[in-house]
Amino acid sequence: MLDDNDPRRYDDPIWYDRAEVDEPPGPILNAVAYLFLLLLAACAIAVQLYWLPNTLWCQIAGWIERRRVTSTRRL
Secondary structure: OOOOOOHHHHHOOOHHHHHOOOOOOOHHHHHHHHHHHHHHHHHHHHHHHHHHHHHHHHHHHHHHHHHHHHHHHHO
C-alpha cells in the first residue's frame, strides 16, 4: 500500500489507484500508464540527444584549448 510520503509515487502515474484497496487498476489503465512513462522517457532522451553535439563540441574545444596551453608552456 502506498502513502502520501512514498517517494516512488512520482514514478508511477497511477499511484493513487494502486493505493486504493478496493479494486486494483485494470490492464488497460496499466498499459496506458506505462505508455505514458515510455513517452516521458523518450522525451527526456530526445532532449539529451538534442544537446549532445553541443556538449561534445564544448568538451573537445576545452580539451584542445588545454592542450594548446600545455604545449606553449613546454616551449
